[in-house]
Amino acid sequence: MMNCNLKVSLLIPTYNASSIWKNVLEGISTQTFILHKKIIIDSGSTDQTVTLALENGFEVHHIQKHEFNHGKTRQKLVDLAGDADICVFLTQDAILASIYSVKNMVAVFDDPNVGISYGRQLPHKNAKVLESHARLYNYPPYSQFQVFADRDRLGFKSFFCSNSFAAYRKSVLMAVGGFPTESIMGEDAIVAAKILMTGVKKAYVADATVYHSHNYTLAEEFRRYFDTRIFHEQNPWLKEQFGHPAGEGFKFVKSQLKYVIRHDFKFIFMSITSIGTKWLGYKIGKYYKRIPRNILKKLSMHKNYW
Numbered sequence: 189m190m191n192c193n194l195k196v197s198l199l200i201p202t203y204n205a206s207s208i209w210k211n212v213l214e215g216i217s218t219q220t221f222i223l224h225k226k227i228i229i230d231s232g233s234t235d236q237t238v239t240l241a242l243e244n245g246f247e248v249h250h251i252q253k254h255e256f257n258h259g260k261t262r263q264k265l266v267d268l269a270g271d272a273d274i275c276v277f278l279t280q281d282a283i284l285a286s287i288y289s290v291k292n293m294v295a296v297f298d299d300p301n302v303g304i305s306y307g308r309q310l311p312h313k314n315a316k317v318l319e320s321h322a323r324l325y326n327y328p329p330y331s332q333f334q335v336f337a338d339r340d341r342l343g344f345k346s347f348f349c350s351n352s353f354a355a356y357r358k359s360v361l362m363a364v365g366g367f368p369t370e371s372i373m374g375e376d377a378i379v380a381a382k383i384l385m386t387g388v389k390k391a392y393v394a395d396a397t398v399y400h401s402h403n404y405t406l407a408e409e410f411r412r413y414f415d416t417r418i419f420h421e422q423n424p425w426l427k428e429q430f431g432h433p434a435g436e437g438f439k440f441v442k443s444q445l446k447y448v449i450r451h452d453f454k455f456i457f458m459s460i461t462s463i464g465t466k467w468l469g470y471k472i473g474k475y476y477k478r479i480p481r482n483i484l485k486k487l488s489m490h491k492n493y494w
Contacts, residue, residue, distance in 0.1 A: 194273045194294065195224040195271060195272045195273045195274070196273065196274040196276060196294055197224050197225040197272040197274070198216065198225070198227070198276045198278060198290070199228075199262070199268075199269060199275055200228045200229075200265075200277070201261050201262065201279070202230045202231070202233060202238075203231040203233055204233045204237060206235060209237055211283045212281070213241070213244045215285070216278075216284060217244060219284065219289065220288055220290075221294060224272060225247060225272065226247065228246050228248055228249070230250055231251055231252070231253045232251075247268070251264075253492065254492055258367075258374075258490075259368045259375035262351065263366045263367040266356075272358055273297075273358060274294055274355055274357060275356045275358050275361065276290060276294070276353075276354070277353070277354050278352070278353055278398070279351065279352045279400065281352075282309070282399065283312075284353075284397075284398050284399075285310055285397035286397050288395070289307060289353075289396045289397055289398060292307075292395045292396040293396035294355060296393055297355070299391075302333070302357070302388070302390075302391050303361070303383045304349065304355070304357070304361075304380055304388075305355045305392070305393050306354040306355070306376075306392060306393070307353040307393050307394075307396035307397060307398050308327040308328075308392075308393070308396065308398070309327045309353065309397075309398055309400045309401070311324075312401045314403070315403065317455045318444065318448070318458065318459060319402060320401070323400075325440060325443050325444070328394065329394050330394050331393050333390070333391050334346055334392070335384065335390075336384040336385055336387065339431065343430055343432075343433075343435055343436060344430050344433040344435075344436050345436050346384065346430060347430060349377055349390065350376055351375070351376040353396065354376060360386075360388055361383075364379060364383055366379075370422070371419055371422050372415050372419055372422065372488070373415050373490060378426075381426055381430065385429065406461065406462065409462055410465050410468060410469035411488055411489035412489050413466040413467075413470040415490055416469075416470060417471070417474055417476070418476045421474060421476065441463055445463075469487075
């Protein structure tokens with residue numbers, strides 16, 4: 189039986205959320221679970237993002253665009269959540285796929301040893317074959333719990349988590365220092381790893397569903413993996429504690445090629461090109477400390493970080 193006394197806050201960082209924002213807000217408004225607070229931090233939107241958020245009962249806070257930082261901004265949202273027991277994070281382009289998504293996400297916290305949970309991401313209806321594969325690969329249709337000991341079996345995959353739809357027991361989050369502010373990305377993965385290392389469980393909730401995917405261009409794929417390598421270089425302790433990420437990368441590549449061959453062979457060239465682009469971005473990212481700042485801004489997806 190779910191603990192209905194938990195105070196749950198929904199937290200979203202926003203910036204020019206565009207037309208999809210209406211669908212996101214509609215998905216939130218139809219949830220069966222009653223939220224204690226709904227809060228956004230907006231980074232200077234010039235569209236209807238803030239207006240629509242206010243109309244839908246959100247508490248709105250503002251920062252300048254250059255102030256946005258994945259970890260720092262999310263930690264500020266946690267602080268604004270006040271006495272919340274559970275902090276649920278969503279991104280501005282993630283549409284809750286069921287009226288029970290939040291309820292199912294929060295239900296796992298009935299287990300007092302669960303400190304973090306994340307939901308199943310489904311590809312948007314317009315998702316291309318490569319992005320559809322990525323969602324199906326990373327978000328299986330069955331729920332599971334993970335503990336630190338699972339690193340022997342899962343390696344880097346054991347601390348995988350996505351703040352596109354994730355929930356944190358606030359006391360556990362704060363006990364590991366909250367969200368990091370120095371890492372270029374991966375604040376969700378860093379927190380998940382730290383929580384696992386304290387002996388607390390991580391839950392993947394397959395029936396807490398959300399539509400979320402990106403049809404990245406090759407240039408965007410390069411930048412994303414360039415930043416991913418920087419993230420790995422900035423946090424060497426992850427490799428020390430959980431093993432090297434290369435093994436998981438090879439598994440993903442093999443799975444993608446098989447998926448494309450099975451479902452839409454005409455995308456095989458795009459698949460191979462995408463793999464090569466990611467590899468190149470990841471390799472070059474290793475040397476980011478030697479690259480001038482003005483060049484880093486061009487190579488990185490997170491330009492404000494520099």
